[in-house]
Amino acid sequence: MEMVDREAEGSDSLEGFMLMHSIAGGTGSGFGSFMLERLNDKFPKKLIQTYSVFPNAQEGDVVVQPYNAMLTLKRLTNHADSVVVLDNGALARISADRLHVQTPTFDQTNQLVSTVMAASTQTLRYPGYMNNDLVGIIASLIPTPRCHFLMTSYTPFTSDQIDKAKPIRRTTVLDVMRRLLQPKNRMVSTVPSKTACYISILNIIQGDVDPTDVHQSLLRIRERQLANFIPWGPASIQVALTRKSPYVPTNHRVSGLMLANHTSIASLFKRMIDQFDRLKKRNAFMEQYKKEKMFENGLEEFDDARATAEELLKEYKACESPDYINYGSTDTEQAS
Numbered sequence: 001m002e003m004v005d006r007e008a009e010g011s012d013s014l015e016g017f018m019l020m021h022s023i024a025g026g027t028g029s030g031f032g033s034f035m036l037e038r039l040n041d042k043f044p045k046k047l048i049q050t051y052s053v054f055p056n057a058q059e060g061d062v063v064v065q066p067y068n069a070m071l072t073l074k075r076l077t078n079h080a081d082s083v084v085v086l087d088n089g090a091l092a093r094i095s096a097d098r099l100h101v102q103t104p105t106f107d108q109t110n111q112l113v114s115t116v117m118a119a120s121t122q123t124l125r126y127p128g129y130m131n132n133d134l135v136g137i138i139a140s141l142i143p144t145p146r147c148h149f150l151m152t153s154y155t156p157f158t159s160d161q162i163d164k165a166k167p168i169r170r171t172t173v174l175d176v177m178r179r180l181l182q183p184k185n186r187m188v189s190t191v192p193s194k195t196a197c198y199i200s201i202l203n204i205i206q207g208d209v210d211p212t213d214v215h216q217s218l219l220r221i222r223e224r225q226l227a228n229f230i231p232w233g234p235a236s237i238q239v240a241l242t243r244k245s246p247y248v249p250t251n252h253r254v255s256g257l258m259l260a261n262h263t264s265i266a267s268l269f270k271r272m273i274d275q276f277d278r279l280k281k282r283n284a285f286m287e288q289y290k291k292e293k294m295f296e297n298g299l300e301e302f303d304d305a306r307a308t309a310e311e312l313l314k315e316y317k318a319c320e321s322p323d324y325i326n327y328g329s330t331d332t333e334q335a336s
């Protein structure tokens with residue numbers, strides 16, 4: 001924290017923090033949670049955005065990953081302002097599709113993530129009239145404090161960004177915006193239900209773009225009903241235009257990043273809860289946690305973390321209902 005303090009003191013206008021970590025292993029989940037809590041306590045008025053890599057749905061390298069993931073999810077819910085959700089399964093799928101490699105290297109996976117991170121901060125580094133600070137980006141995507149888990153899509157991945165990327169044909173604004181909405185391009189593995197819908201969408205379009213093309217593309221997307229939105233909010237795709245980096249040559253005219261808040265993220269939380277319950281039911285591997293100071297007086301923290309995940313799941317499902325605005329008011333009235 002001393003290093004963080006020094007950097008914060010040396011900043012002219014500190015707006016927030018970005019944290020990159022995995023939530024499955026011990027270091028990413030444990031140290032990541034510790035940093036989240038300390039940053040939130042030390043800088044309560046600063047924004048905290050995380051890029052959190054969730055475990056693969058099919059297989060795990062760490063036997064206790066359901067415990068680690070559940071404990072970390074509680075901290076992400078309570079202490080982060082925005083969480084960009086990535087998962088290893090989706091990253092592997094995109095690597096197989098775009099790079100033609102069944103077993104991507106860590107370098108290739110990291111290149112996918114770094115490309116998304118660079119694109120998401122493009123409007124901060126090359127500011128325009130809108131979305132030129134973290135507050136502006138987050139405020140447009142997160143209407144309620146707890147529903148701050150975002151998913152991303154990016155297109156196109158090209159050889160100047162990723163090793164062995166497939167060559168692409170000339171990109172247009174409509175091509176890019178249409179591909180961003182395709183589920184196969186999302187960097188998180190979710191199972192959308194028939195009622196799943198978007199809470200908000202922000203497309204960051206990079207390159208030499210005519211605003212008229214953007215307007216026409218949005219009309220085409222609306223005509224084809226390619227995106228379903230919540231019934232209680234604005235049904236519109238927000239677009240931020242930004243120029244490409246003058247320092248990095250690219251092989252395409254237009255590229256795009258989608259940051260979206262989508263209710264299908266609830267299926268990810270449901271999967272995590274199910275994996276946690278299967279392990280907890282057998283009390284498997286609990287002894288090694290009992291050795292830690294945090295759990296020496298009991299394991300109630302596990303139950304509390306699960307309850308937080310369950311409540312988060314319910315709230316995202318409630319977002320699909322027209323009367324979401326009244327969500328929680330019934331419980332409050334009964335309690336009073």
